[in-house]
Amino acid sequence: MTVEGIGARVARKEDKRFITGKGRYVDDMAVPGMKHAAFVRSPHAHARIGSINAEAAKGMPGVIAVLTGGEMAADGIGNLICGWMIHSKDGSPMNMGAWPALASETVRFVGQAVAVVIADTKGQARDAADAVEVAWEELPAVSDVTSALAEGAPQIHPEAAGNLIYDWEIGSKPEVDAAFQGAAHVCRIELTNNRLVPNAMEPRAALAQYDAADDHFTLWTTSQNPHTARLVLSAFYNVAPEHKLRVIAPDVGGGFGSKIYIYPEEIVCLWASKKTGEPVKWTGDRSEAFLTDAHGRDHVTVAEMAFDANNKILGFKIDTIANFGAYMSLFSSAVPTYLYATLLSGQYDIPLIHCNVRAVYTTTAPVDAYRGAGRPEATYVVERMMETAARELGVSPAELRRTNFIREFPHQTPVIMMYDAGDYDASLNAALAASDYDGFGARKAEAERRGKLRGIGISCYIEACGIAPSKAVGSLGAGVGLWESAEVRVNPVGTIEVLTGSHSHGQGHETTFAQLVASRLGVPLDNISIVHGDTDKVQFGMGTYGSRSGAVGMSAISKAIDKVEAKAKKLAAHLLEASEGDIEIADGEVRVAGTDKKLGWHEVCLAAYTAHNLPDGMEPGLKEGAFYDPTNFTFPAGAYVCEVEIDPDTGHTDIVSFVAADDFGRIINPLIVEGQVHGGIAQGIGQALLEGCVYDEGGQLITATFNDYAMPRAHDLPSFNVSTTETICPSNPLGIKGCGEAGAIGSPPAVMNAITDAIGNNDLSMPATPEKVWRALRAAGGGMREAAE
């Protein structure tokens, strides 16, 4: 390992510009003559639009246009799509309602856009938007899945009778039922997985410029996948042809999934830029982010697990209802199916699993993938089940897990996945040791003397990253392939540009990707640039989500490096009159092994470009591209242990220790990996203790600001104890598994298991607010102070 290569703790190259305020985000972009867009949004959760009167608004200062959905439809702009087809168990395709970028007949969630004002300044656009009069005819709202599925519930889309989008299953129910017949014990739990608002630090934004001379569009947008955005905008929304549309995603301040999707605002800005002939910018404010970013999670689940007399799992039954909100967002359909049900085997050898999922419309913001996407929901079910079952069976939670761990690989689960490698004992043992699990009893007794309740909880998660191969995901209904592309361009002076289809919005690609190149081609990090996020610069790529950039994106780079390396060696062998097999590249030199014959790396590069002396048949230049389609998902896994202390008088939970032992396969940069784990755990603790998106019965978002939506802050978190164990992933050339989501996936059940352990009551839902904990404690008879009644 070199100081800059694979495995080195290199400080992030991009951070200097971020922490000195030099980052360039969409809102920093300005083009001459730029106008500003403000959206007219629905104040109602469900309403028919009687009429839209924009006369007053059109006459206001600076206003250039007020545009509505009817005009968009007349211009042939298409409705938003969901890119993953799911079929119900009766074989029928999912029931998808139409989602126009600007609603012209019906609105179905608070915040849905119905018109846009384009004006000279942002303030003028906003003033005029306030002056647009919409005659609303209110319709009944329905915010939660149980009410939406109930007899007589308001019908949200004509296409989805009873608000049911699909009723899907995996596994054979009769077989699982049969396995339950022979059970010595059955454990049953009911859970809700709370709805979350992504809250990336940078709100969404778009700047669209139409150039009439070339009939060409440029869109700067906060995207995790600019090429996918371009494809969808052209092929489905018909706003611009793909070869006449450049999409640029510059610095993007966090995504967590919420910036995968193509939202109405980008479509409208592009369309409006041509319609008005002026560049149009929109930057969402925090309120718009709360109301209109795709939310995450929101499941209601009943699960049962059957055990034999030796505590071995016989079967697992799960029934989940997933809230999709008012419209099917881009990948929404895949989240509670192929990203959720396929992970329900956890780290355990479970012979039979049946999972039924009903996807349901409600009059709330659309729900889609959010950090973890389906895997946190699965982990929450599996790991709260294991802890609950251990309590019911009277065995230690660690022991019950060990009794059921998968130990042979590859392992085929009953829910599609084939785990390729792992060592679950290793991560559990590491986490138990680091948390001094055995010493818990003494700590609990000591806390009790101070009037505090201590609890400890384990979570052994598994997740799947780098969703692939494309052929397999295609057969499961995906509308896209999930490979990645790269191009490695060596310049005549030996510096290198890597063009990657991945996109960095906080992950540190400019550092880790460069470390890979430095390791392989012996070039210092400062001589390597990572280029991403611009469809005019970079070849088609699939973007960043699902922790895929390491396993898939870097593998594509690695493949391109293979080709560069081969060509450079061939050329060097020719120049040095040696055999190709004896050439080695390291430390800025190209050497003949075991001799003092060598050339500088830059000399070989220059020779490739002068082309004065190339081997016969060799093309000039040193630039290679590659596409990489993995052979399997990767399966990061680990064990988390959380210890809490609860104030019985107030129900306040203090996380006193949090230990993470993760297996991410090969690690390129431990510093960045730790940062990813820290952030993920913070989000997971946020979900468990603080964050809960609440709509009232009328469909109004109650938690629409940070005054009511509790984000985790530094003081809510302990100093994390993170470490890794390693099994190399056999499914990609670098052995990487991915680390971007694990923290958010593994931590919520660890926290909840710890709290329920402390209070002696398992009937507790996330977020475990102080009041909920206080009530659960009193219900369990454990409150120290009688409430004032």
Next chain:
Amino acid sequence: MYPLSYRRASSVDEARRLFQEASDAAYLAGGHTLLPTMKQRLAVHDVLVDLTRIEAMRGISVSGDTLTIGGGMTHAEVSESSEVKGAISSLAAMVGSIGDAQVRHRGTIGGSIANNDPAADYPSAALALAATIKTDSREIAADDFFTALYETALEEGEIVTGVSFRIPETAGYAKFRNPASRYPMAGVFVAKHKDGSVRVGVTGAGMEGAFRWHEAEEALAGNFSGEALAGISLDPGMMMGDIHGSPEYRANLVAVMAGRALANLGSAEAII
């Protein structure tokens, strides 16, 4: 943007005049409540009259049994003041627990008192420390000042120029923070005065805003310790309820915080 002009007053009289001349003016102090409200378009004003440069509204002084703080003093200035720490250390600690460092360097005592947010910290101390609110035209006892949620006894255009607190024999403050906003969900300021009387000011929890918990005051007058509170409870019917805490829960929190305040006299305890 709605058209808006900003005027900086250098005296209380000038501030009043500027206020009266405008059709819909507002005084601007730290702006930490006013400006977000305006940005959300929940309030619209044509003129903002900045009070922060008025010399007469600055300063902190102790005279006999009275601590007086100028209406323009920021939370940071108050919490770090040696006069305040020396006179009523729990008040300094309470003010030092308001919001975060940025908030404390902008927000002012005058703005906080005038705004009477039902979850603000100051009103509980004003009630417990028998404060007198000084305005440009009169003096108002704290007991008469906080009239309802976001409502005070101030007349249109009246300016809080200062607040005088009675220096107690001993006092303490404890609050349980709202996990989202970090304002108190229940904050209790207990004070034992030199004449033997006890005052308990409660914020964050009451349906009508900050209030005095008279039953607790009576119990504590005989025995100024947590034990005296055993068996005393608040009627949840008088408590505020929202997604963060039901009335029953807030009633419990007030009782618990009162106990914590008594256990930490001379300081302020903030939970979460």
